[in-house]
Amino acid sequence: xxxxxxxxxxxxxxxxxxxxxxxxxxxxxxxxxxxxxxxxxxxxxxxxxxxxxxxxxxxxxxxxxxxxxxxxxxxxxxxxxxxxxxxxxxxxxxxxxxxxxxxxxxxxxxxxxxxxxxxxxxxxxxxxxxxxxxxxxxxxxxxxxxxxxxxxxxxxxxxxxxxxxxxxxxxxxxxxxxxxxxxxxxxxxxxxxxxxxxxxxxxxxxxxxxxxxxxxxxxxxxxxxxxxxxxxxxxxxxxxxxxxxxxxxxxxxxxxxxxxxxxxxxxxxxxxxxxxxxxxxxxxxxxxxxxxxxxxxxxxxxxxxxxxxxxxxxxxxxxxxxxxxxxxxxxxxxxxxxxxxxxxxxxxxxxxxxxxxxxxxxxxxxxxxxxxxxxxxxxxxxxxxxxxxxx
Amino acid sequence: xxxxxxxxxxxxxxxxxxxxxxxxxxxxxxxxxxxxxxxxxxxxxxxxxxxxxxxxxxxxxxxxxxxxxxxxxxxxxxxxxxxxxxxxxxxxxxxxxxxxxxxxxxxxxxxxxxxxxxxxxxxxxxxxxxxxxxxxxxxxxxxxxxxxxxxxxxxxxxxxxxxxxxxxxxxxxxxxxxxxxxxxxxxxxxxxxxxxxxxxxxxxxxxxxxxxxxxxxxxxxxxxxxxxxxxxxxxxxxxxxxxxxxxxxxxxxxxxxxxxxxxxxxxxxxxxxxxxxxxxxxxxxxxxxxxxxxxxxxxxxxxxxxxxxxxxxxxxxxxxxxxxxxxxxxxxxxxxxxxxxxxxxxxxxxxxxxxxxxxxxxxxxxxxxxxxxxxxxxxxxxxxxxxxxxx
Numbered sequence: 001x002x003x004x005x006x007x008x009x010x011x012x013x014x015x016x017x018x019x020x021x022x023x024x025x026x027x028x029x030x031x032x033x034x035x036x037x038x039x040x041x042x043x044x045x046x047x048x049x050x051x052x053x054x055x056x057x058x059x060x061x062x063x064x065x066x067x068x069x070x071x072x073x074x075x076x077x078x079x080x081x082x083x084x085x086x087x088x089x090x091x092x093x094x095x096x097x098x099x100x101x102x103x104x105x106x107x108x109x110x111x112x113x114x115x116x117x118x119x120x121x122x123x124x125x126x127x128x129x130x131x132x133x134x135x136x137x138x139x140x141x142x143x144x145x146x147x148x149x150x151x152x153x154x155x156x157x158x159x160x161x162x163x164x165x166x167x168x169x170x171x172x173x174x175x176x177x178x179x180x181x182x183x184x185x186x187x188x189x190x191x192x193x194x195x196x197x198x199x200x201x202x203x204x205x206x207x208x209x210x211x212x213x214x215x216x217x218x219x220x221x222x223x224x225x226x227x228x229x230x231x232x233x234x235x236x237x238x239x240x241x242x243x244x245x246x247x248x249x250x251x252x253x254x255x256x257x258x259x260x261x262x263x264x265x266x267x268x269x270x271x272x273x274x275x276x277x278x279x280x281x282x283x284x285x286x287x288x289x290x291x292x293x294x295x296x297x298x299x300x301x302x303x304x305x306x307x308x309x310x311x312x313x314x315x316x317x318x319x320x321x322x323x324x325x326x327x328x329x330x331x332x333x334x335x336x337x338x339x340x341x342x343x344x345x346x347x348x349x350x351x352x353x354x355x356x357x358x359x360x361x362x363x364x365x366x367x368x369x370x371x372x373x374x375x376x377x378x379x380x381x382x383x384x385x386x387x388x389x390x391x
Numbered sequence: 392x393x394x395x396x397x398x399x400x401x402x403x404x405x406x407x408x409x410x411x412x413x414x415x416x417x418x419x420x421x422x423x424x425x426x427x428x429x430x431x432x433x434x435x436x437x438x439x440x441x442x443x444x445x446x447x448x449x450x451x452x453x454x455x456x457x458x459x460x461x462x463x464x465x466x467x468x469x470x471x472x473x474x475x476x477x478x479x480x481x482x483x484x485x486x487x488x489x490x491x492x493x494x495x496x497x498x499x500x501x502x503x504x505x506x507x508x509x510x511x512x513x514x515x516x517x518x519x520x521x522x523x524x525x526x527x528x529x530x531x532x533x534x535x536x537x538x539x540x541x542x543x544x545x546x547x548x549x550x551x552x553x554x555x556x557x558x559x560x561x562x563x564x565x566x567x568x569x570x571x572x573x574x575x576x577x578x579x580x581x582x583x584x585x586x587x588x589x590x591x592x593x594x595x596x597x598x599x600x601x602x603x604x605x606x607x608x609x610x611x612x613x614x615x616x617x618x619x620x621x622x623x624x625x626x627x628x629x630x631x632x633x634x635x636x637x638x639x640x641x642x643x644x645x646x647x648x649x650x651x652x653x654x655x656x657x658x659x660x661x662x663x664x665x666x667x668x669x670x671x672x673x674x675x676x677x678x679x680x681x682x683x684x685x686x687x688x689x690x691x692x693x694x695x696x697x698x699x700x701x702x703x704x705x706x707x708x709x710x711x712x713x714x715x716x717x718x719x720x721x722x723x724x725x726x727x728x729x730x731x732x733x734x735x736x737x738x739x740x741x742x743x744x745x746x747x748x749x750x751x752x753x754x755x756x757x758x759x760x761x762x763x764x765x766x767x768x769x770x771x772x773x774x775x776x777x778x779x780x781x782x
Contacts, residue, residue, distance in 0.1 A: 028715055088726060107511045107514070112418050112509075116509065322422050
């Protein structure tokens with residue numbers, strides 16, 4: 001079971017990073033969902049709850065009485081404790097028993113997936129530890145959380161592959177179905193209906209799929225509009241599905257033939273080829289030990305050298321339980337990305353590669369492929385788009 | 392529009408509490424969703440973003456370039472600023488322009504709905520403010536967030552009422568449909584299908600509806616099982632739907648007649664009557680200025696005085712965009728509830744009242760009604776259950 005695998009992996013990481021104890025501290029997890037909970041429980045935790053893993057490989061769950069049975073059912077935790085009135089006493093008793101020198105909790109300035117602990121909960125925990133003089137034992141669990149996310153198990157890769165396979169199927173179906181005169185909204189509805197028919201859910205919450213046709217479309221996080229697909233347009237889509245908790249995140253580019261055309265005009269084809277080459281350039285440089293900033297630069301500079309504007313976002317991000325997952329990033333050294341572009345790539349990471357460029361008067365060319373970092377290279381998990389999809 | 396109403400309400404609250412500026416600071420809001428965002432935007436914000444409201448009634452949104460158009464479309468913010476590389480400079484520039492003496496941010500030890508700011512984001516903001524010597528201007532926005540949640544507008548009440556109406560309909564349908572021999576899981580599936588048929592979603596994420604039949608069932612947050620409905624059982628359900636973003640949260644109690652019975656046996660009827668009286672006792676005491684701890688005590692002591700065990704949770708919570716919403720609580724002075732049972736009730740709050748008691752050998756009697764705190768009393772929004780539903 002995935003939760004058992006991840007709890008074991010966490011214990012290994014604690015030893016690797018020389019941290020004694022990892023504590024995930026949450027309440028009302030349906031409202032405020034620490035991303036790490038996906039690896040620790042299969043249900044929501046309502047009252048304040050603490051999930052602990054130690055470097056010795058022990059695991060403990062302290063939860064409200066009403067949540068206990070769902071946690072017992074996991075058969076993952078060595079000890080499950082429950083309470084009715086307050087968590088503080090049993091948590092402090094357990095910590096005194098374990099005597100950890102360092103207690104890692106889920107906060108991080110650089111990485112949102114490692115930052116599930118709210119500030120109020122941090123203050124509460126700090127206050128409890130102050131009473132026993134242990135407040136200085138709190139450290140960030142960023143490295144543990146990052147690695148738990150990054151080091152995908154074979155089961156996690158299988159689920160991502162399954163989400164990708166569905167996504168490619170649906171891209172194929174919609175490519176055969178689109179006709180000039182349809183609106184962005186109609187195209188999105190066709191795809192959403194197919195996602196539902198397969199018993200899946202969209203890969204992310206707002207604007208999945210995102211559909212953009214023609215020149216001067218809105219920003220990449222905008223909803224499909226009533227804009228009509230016209231001959232001569234480049235049309236692009238950003239789309240993914242969630243499959244057993246794991247998502248795909250892919251983009252594909254279509255060209256709408258004008259009467260008499262049997263291929264895209266040269267400037268559209270050149271845009272496509274340039275982007276295709278940028279992706280392949282980047283992919284060939286991805287391997288364990290490389291830095292994302294260098295990978296991003298290869299694609300970014302290639303596109304600019306061909307005379308196109310620089311894309312206003314990172315080249316690629318990790319994918320997992322969220323479309324934007326993981327800490328290490330294929331991105332430039334912009335302040336908002338903090339240290340993420342400088343982290344070393346590791347085997348087991350799954351990245352998108354998604355540059356974009358604009359063909360003046362036609363639209364935006366984007367492809368988003370997904371690769372897995374292997375021991376010495378980065379094979380595609382997607383079947384990469386090698387030709388414009390002609391409508 | 393609700394967002395406009397809530398931003399105006401926020402400005403009023405800032406003046407009331409003598410705070411100069413309210414700052415909601417988020418990133419990747421699909422992954423880590425500050426509950427206050429529901430009142431501030433209609434889409435997810437991907438890159439670090441800041442939403443500000445001032446006591447003067449001004450409002451500002453600083454968001455990533457790709458998210459800008461969706462925020463512009465709201466037509467709520469006086470000024471929308473976007474960025475590509477980093478947020479820090481434009482945020483500090485704006486704050487210098489506004490010169491707030493206090494900057495309230497969303498953290499709270501007592502209340503999860505006021506605690507959407509992660510610890511990592513708090514540290515980032517504190518670090519930025521330190522550079523201009525303003526770190527001491529940060530204060531908790533708990534009172535603002537609590538009041539925004541608590542003081543329901545007529546539009547919010549209308550949406551909750553609509554969710555309640557659907558819930559009551561579905562309880563009625565399932566009550567007519569249940570037969571002995573069905574399993575908890577089958578009953579839950581019938582209700583879930585009806586929720587879907589109406590184009591709604593469940594009121595909460597896990598185990599909605601929760602269905603429990605007979606004695607010795609699992610904790611209240613457990614999934615429906617293969618346990619079979621048998622004559623002589625008390626059956627109870629916890630169920631709600633989401634309707635235009637607002638939820639209901641209700642419980643109902645059924646009794647399964649044995650052959651030859653045309654009414655519940657006396658001990659079951661007595662349990663039902665005791666619970667019904669506990670709810671009505673509590674409701675009659677709810678009014679602005681009362682404290683939740685006193686309301687909880689009335690119902691709790693009544694039930695214990697009738698010889699039943701004390702229920703192991705609070706008597707009631709607020710309802711809104713979440714099934715468990717708001718800060719003020721009808722609850723006992725248990726550590727996990729912090730100061731929440733001591734806060735004064737206010738007009739506009741919407742509360743559940745949900746005691747429970749066990750009838751030995753039969754099952755658990757629970758009803759959960761919803762009331763609105765009015766100027767001097769607390770009328771039901773639900774049609775309260777006055778009789779056992781006999782199957």
